[in-house]
Amino acid sequence: MRYIVIGAGAVGGTIGARLHQGGHDVLLVARGAHYEALRRDGLRLITPESSETLDVPTADGPVPTRDDDVLVLATKSQDTIAALAPWSPDLPVVCAQNGVANERMVLRRFERVYGVCVWLPAQIPAPGVVAAHARPYSGMLHVGRYPQGVDDLSEQIVTDLGKHGLLARTSPDVMRWKYGKLLGNLNNAVEALIGHAPGQVELVESARSEARAVLERAGIAYATPDDEAEVRGDKVVARPIDGIGRGGGSSWQSLARASGSIEADYLNGEIVLLGREHGVPTPVNETLRREANRYAREKLPPGSMPPETLRALIDERSAAGSR
Known part of the structure; x- marks a missing residue:
């Protein structure tokens, strides 16, 4: 299975880097100076404990897709429609975004949609560099099928996310967590x-x-702050x-x-x-x-x-x- 991270900024870059470190096939989609730096120098992931440069494949737009591709959408919500427009609606989409409107927007065109509640403090201090500030794990991700439930793919996504540097858990009520966020x-x-x-x-x-x-x-x-x-x-x-x-x-x-x-x-x-x-x-x-x-x-x-x-x-x- 290949993860195509659309919007490889602070959150998307961290998720893509951790999936890559876990041994998974990853493609980062970025643009502008950030894309140029990723293509030229690789992705530099800095955490409180380490700094590592990763050679992760990168693109600045759509690429030919495979049947086993999973789209991980990590753009801002106002960019959701434009970011997904070039991609095949036959692919599953994982919405690793803030807000609660993206999943419904995506479901109009894509049949398989997954919500993710993202707790992951990160930033881009320079093009090609992602600073993930949390430890001992860079982030926690709740994953569930939209509008509710858990299926085999969400279970596999959680397993893959949890292999290196991230905590992930399946959540049949993922939107409850997203409303709390x-x-x-x-x-x-x-x-x-x-x-x-x-x-x-x-x-x-x-x-x-x-x-x-x-x-x-x-x-x-x-979800309440106590739940979190x-x-x-x-x-x-x-x-x-x-x-x-x-x-x-x-x-x-x-x-x-x-x-x-x-x-x-x-x-x-x-x-x-x-x-x-x-x-x-x-x-x-x-x-x-x-x-x-x-x-x-x-x-x-x-x-x-x-x-x-x-x-x-x-x-x-x-x-x-x-x-």
Whole structure:
């Protein structure tokens, strides 16, 4: 079985590297300077314990496929449709992504879809380099067939992922874990906008409290932080890596790269969508969604919004919604 990792960035690169180290056939799909560095120099994987350069096959677009190929999608959610468009719908797709909308989007075209709840702190400090900050394992991955269940392929994927440097487990209720992760990811927009300024914790809790009310009204189950702590324990713990400072999360990184897009529509925006469907106001998450998108569109630097400005915008939207 060959794993084709579409979007071999921080998360995809780590997954691909660990699969390669476990003896599996892997192809990394990347683009731009990152692809050029991977093709020329190989993938350099840095962890708190080691640094290793891996000669993993790399491509910058679609390649002829085989019947035993598995597509591992690790792009941002806003890139899902375009990233999968060139690939055969006969292949299984593993969505190793944040958010909860990707699996349903993919299921419209691909029959075999697998959700993955990803706990894997990593970044790209330079093209061709992936820094995976957690130890003793680089990450934990819950894998299940979408919309629910476990089959032979999901069992095989979990076995393969767990051979080197990753923890993986089959989860017939994988979307419950992904909704729990979604609550955690509501912090992404706050961090991207104001960084770790005073008031960040309160703003994040406001977004999550709003989201929990929405999920409960919608009747959607979600894993709690206690559930996560029980399963993860001290197996995936972020640690410093000498010479590499840890930047912010994925949304912070999107603004830092001035990529022009950000994942807020599929994180905070998911809560906004559900709130509209079920009649629950979501002024906090709507403000975060709008402002994160504006910062991405205008290519503003991460962490540059004063926290009092963000709070005023939220208060203004809350007041407008109550009229």
